[in-house]
Amino acid sequence: LSLLRFLSAELTRGYFLEHNEAKYTERRERVYTCMRIPRELEKLMFFGIFLCLDAFLYVFTLLPLRVFLALFRLLTLPCYGLRDRRLLQPAQVCDILKGVILVICYFMMHYVDYSMMYHLIRGQSVIKLYIIYNMLEVADRLFSSFGQDILDALYWTATEPKERKRAHIGVIPHFFMAVLYVFLHAILIMVQATTLNVAFNSHNKSLLTIMMSNNFVEIKGSVFKKFEKNNLFQMSNSDIKERFTNYVLLLIVCLRNMEQFSWNPDHLWVLFPDVCMVIASEIAVDIVKHAFITKFNDITADVYSEYRASLAFDLVSSRQKNAYTDYSDSVARRMGFIPLPLAVLLIRVVTSSIKVQGILSYACVILFYFGLISLKILNSIVLLGKSCQYVKEAKMEDKLFDPPPASAPGKPSSKPHNKCRPSQGLSTEENLSASVTSQPAHQKENVIPLLVTSSSDQFLTTPDGDEKDITQENSELKHRSSKKDLLEIDRFTICGNRID
Numbered sequence: 205l206s207l208l209r210f211l212s213a214e215l216t217r218g219y220f221l222e223h224n225e226a227k228y229t230e231r232r233e234r235v236y237t238c239m240r241i242p243r244e245l246e247k248l249m250f251f252g253i254f255l256c257l258d259a260f261l262y263v264f265t266l267l268p269l270r271v272f273l274a275l276f277r278l279l280t281l282p283c284y285g286l287r288d289r290r291l292l293q294p295a296q297v298c299d300i301l302k303g304v305i306l307v308i309c310y311f312m313m314h315y316v317d318y319s320m321m322y323h324l325i326r327g328q329s330v331i332k333l334y335i336i337y338n339m340l341e342v343a344d345r346l347f348s349s350f351g352q353d354i355l356d357a358l359y360w361t362a363t364e365p366k367e368r369k370r371a372h373i374g375v376i377p378h379f380f381m382a383v384l385y386v387f388l389h390a391i392l393i394m395v396q397a398t399t400l401n402v403a404f405n406s407h408n409k410s411l412l413t414i415m416m417s418n419n420f421v422e423i424k425g426s427v428f429k430k431f432e433k434n435n436l437f438q439m440s441n442s443d444i445k446e447r448f449t450n451y452v453l454l455l456i457v458c459l460r461n462m463e464q465f466s467w468n469p470d471h472l473w474v475l476f477p478d479v480c481m482v483i484a485s486e487i488a489v490d491i492v493k494h495a496f497i498t499k500f501n502d503i504t505a506d507v508y509s510e511y512r513a514s515l516a517f518d519l520v521s522s523r524q525k526n527a528y529t530d531y532s533d534s535v536a537r538r539m540g541f542i543p544l545p546l547a548v549l550l551i552r553v554v555t556s557s558i559k560v561q562g563i564l565s566y567a568c569v570i571l572f573y574f575g576l577i578s579l580k581i582l583n584s585i586v587l588l589g590k591s592c593q594y595v596k597e598a599k600m601e602d603k604l605f606d607p608p609p610a611s612a613p614g615k616p617s618s619k620p621h622n623k624c625r626p627s628q629g630l631s632t633e634e635n636l637s638a639s640v641t642s643q644p645a646h647q648k649e650n651v652i653p654l655l656v657t658s659s660s661d662q663f664l665t666t667p668d669g670d671e672k673d674i675t676q677e678n679s680e681l682k683h684r685s686s687k688k689d690l691l692e693i694d695r696f697t698i699c700g701n702r703i704d
Contacts, residue, residue, distance in 0.1 A: 240505040241495040245440075248508045249490070251590070252444035252515060253451075256541050258587055259532040260452075261580040263306070263547040265573075270296070271303035294363035298530065301362060301379070306548060309386045313552040316391060318398070318460075325395070326402045333399055334414050340396045347389045348445075348540040355542070356533070358382045389545035390552075393449075397456045397549070404457055404478055416482060419489040427496045436494075436503060437511050443490050445541040450486060452546055454479050456553050463557040513598035516591035523588070 221228055274296035281291065292300070325333065358378040403412040426439065458475055465471040498505065518538055522531040529537075536542045560569055595601060 234499055237505050238495045238499060241498060242491045244505045244508040245491060245494050246487075248440060248512050248515075249444055249447060251512050252441070252539070253448050254583060254587060255515060255519065255535055256445065256448040256539065256543075258580065258583050259535040259541065260448075260543045260547065261576060261583065262532050263302075263543050265577045265580040267299060267302060267306075270299040274300050294359075295530065297362050298359045301358060301382075302544065305379075305383055305386055306544060308383055309390060309544075309548045310551055312383075312387050313390060313394075313548060316394065318394070318553075318556065321395065322398050322401065325398050326405075330411050330414065333402065333411055334418070337396070337399050337415055338418065340392060340399070343392055344389075344396070344449075345442075345540070347385070347392060347545075348536075348542055351385045351389055351542050351545075352533075352536045352540075354378075354382050354385045355536075355544075359533075386544050386548060389542070390548040393453070393545055393549050394552075397453045397460075397553075400453055401457045401460055404461065404475065409478070412478060412482075416485045419485055422489060423493050423496075426493055427500065431497050431501045431503070433503065433507055433510075436497060436501075436507065437514070439497075440494075440508070440511055441539040445539040447486055447490070448541065449546065450482070452550065454482065456550065459553055459557045509594075510598065513594045513600060516594035517598075517600055517603070519587060519591040520595055 274292055277296065278292060325336075328336070358375070358381070361378045362375050400415070403409075403415055406412065431439070458472070458479070461475060462468070462471060497503070498507075515538065518534045519531060522529065522534055532543060560566060
């Protein structure tokens with residue numbers, strides 16, 4: 205073999221990509237998946253943010269009205285006689301507890317000086333503030349995880365049937381624990397908002413730049429880990445909650461700054477570039493993070509439509525006759541978003557920033573309240589219609605009529621539950637709309653209420669593939685039972701990392 209023949213062969217050598225068609229087709233599909241991720245992810249984020257907004261507006265609009273109706277029923281009960289063994293329905297008891305906690309924590313927040321906290325944080329160094337902000341983010345996740353357990357324990361203790369043997373410490377200790385939790389969580393969010401306000405008002409914007417770069421550090425901690433569909437769903441819920449919380453924190457920062465500048469509209473345009481920069485960095489980090497996670501773990505972009513259908517299922521199922529939780533509580537369990545501490549802080553900031561004086565001012569407040577109610581109702585109607593559409597597209601209508609699993613606490617049920625079929629005279633769409641618009645029916649006293657899990661969790665933990673893959677998964681169920689049980693627990697949804 206001569207040198208000229210070798211050079212000639214190197215220059216004229218050819219190859220055919222179609223000999224490995226499957227490999228290059230897969231590479232092309234991965235590129236298309238990365239291109240679809242921003243659109244599918246933002247559709248999920250958009251839907252999830254409006255779910256959080258609906259639960260957040262509920263605290264300001266419908267919850268005071270429900271508390272008023274519950275107190276009116278309690279005061280007028282002697283006029284109508286005791287027809288039922290319960291003085292109040294369980295939902296009314298929970299509403300009164302939420303209202304009392306909200307009022308008590310609001311008055312407790314008056315003893316926290318926002319101005320002193322601002323100057324105390326502003327006097328710290330940049331690096332120290334950066335570390336404090338990271339610690340606050342971790343503490344916020346821990347508070348959200350344990351806080352919903354505290355509130356659920358209070359609601360169950362207050363509404364548990366009296367015939368049962370007492371296995372709790374009492375309603376009053378649980379109530380004080382809930383008040384303490386909401387107060388501490390509100391202070392924690394206030395410190396977060398104050399740190400963000402200091403970053404906005406710093407001269408060289410160095411602290412704001414460091415805090416924004418902290419979002420990109422999140423890519424390093426998430427992209428190179430193994431994720432499954434369930435773990436990605438958990439992280440997506442955490443991102444939705446984090447983005448909505450950041451929007452409320454930015455609103456608080458703008459209110460405090462506008463108050464300091466006597467509500468000068470020119471100062472709002474000074475804050476506007478920084479607000480857009482924080483929001484844009486958050487969106488960019490989420491897109492890059494989810495794009496590479498789906499690429500490294502061979503997850504298609506269609507999985508986000510399944511996540512959206514699961515969130516929609518939670519909303520639709522909370523309107524059923526056999527609903528076992530309020531919608532705002534289901535959002536708290538699914539996403540880790542608890543609206544009470546954030547609502548306490550926002551009320552505290554608004555009341556301290558805006559002074560209401562005169563009849564015209566009170567008339568504007570009343571009109572604003574009715575505007576909030578209109579926004580809440582409109583948002584709920586649109587969300588309910590979209591949720592029904594997503595549930596139908598995912599073919600999950602039959603699961604709406606399933607009875608809740610009645611397994612003992614700590615012991616998973618071994619027998620499949622029979623499905624309650626819709627009535628033969630109505631179509632599936634008519635049953636869905638009728639069940640959503642109907643009011644919850646009063647259950648008998650001898651029915652033992654048990655802790656249950658949503659059917660949407662079972663929907664997400666169903667493996668993909670043909671029937672052969674399903675049988676293989678069933679054969680390995682014994683070895684993966686403990687792992688699968690963790691994936692079905694709602695409180696772990698605020699964790700972005702894999703749980704082993």
